[in-house]
Amino acid sequence: MDSIKLPKLALGIDFESAELLKHACHLYAIEHTFEFKTLKSEKRRYTIACKKEGCAWYLHATSVEGTSIFRVHSFRNEHTCVGLNHHGHAQATATFLANNFLEKLKTQLDYRPAQIVKDTKLQLGIEITYSMALRVKEIGLTKINGTHEDAYKALPKYVEDILHTNPNSIAIVECYGEPPQRKFKRIFVCYGANAMGFPHCLPILGLDGTHLKSKYQGILLAATSVDANGSLFPLAYSVFTLWL
Helix, strand or coil: CCCCCCCCCCCCEEEEEEEEHHHHHHHHHHHCCEEEEEEEEEEEEEEEECCCCCCCEEEEEECCCCCCCCCEEEECCCCCCCCCCCCCCCCHHHHHHHHHHHHHHHHHHCCCHHHHHHHHHHHHHCCCCCHHHHHHHHHHHHHHHHHHHHHHHHHHHHHHHHHHHHHCCCCEEEEEECCCCCEEEEEEEEHHHHHHHHHHHCCCCCCEEEEECCCCCEEEEEEEEEECCEEEEEEEEEEECCCC
16 A cells, blocks of 8 residues: 555545555554554444543544445544553554555565565564564465465366367366365366477477475476477476375
8 A cells, every 4th residue: 555645634534445544544653653442443434542541532434325435524633642662563563564565565576574574664663573574475465466265266267268268278177075165186287279389399298396385385297398499398287285
């Protein structure tokens, strides 16, 4: 969300979604060095107050009927307490930081947890641990790419699309178990164009495999040849799990 221009908190201001409102509230609290507690966080209303007992700061917003917009209906922007006296911040959650650095995670493929730790300190003045930065990156990448579970669920449709759009292709996905407990077992893909080009390659077939480091692991196998220009020519690939 670092590329999105958020409106400033004020009475009567609108936010396009509850997520943007919450992000703005977290950012406001961090910039003004105070923490808040959530009194209500529901589908149609969001209410927060300063964490210090007896402090007057308060915000209440509700959704606009028939839309995803949240409007601030009550906002007491004054404190009767002192600021924070510690380095961390309750509103600097992993989800907030993931949203804050989402654009960098999209555009910088080598954006590492150590850099997230440094940027959090430089931009927000908050110190986080390396393990927290790992969690931030994991949440951010999930927001960008989706979950592993959703990707596995999409494999049957992926195979169907390959067979429909790539003539003479071979694509097979196998699962085990009965719905809704069906689980991925293995997938094999050989595109028609690759199969047609293989007879024109050198009579060499290289087989290689690598362990996947994703959440559910597994092994990726690839069959590769060499074309007339001496370049590698991919023929087919397969992924299978090590657990049943």
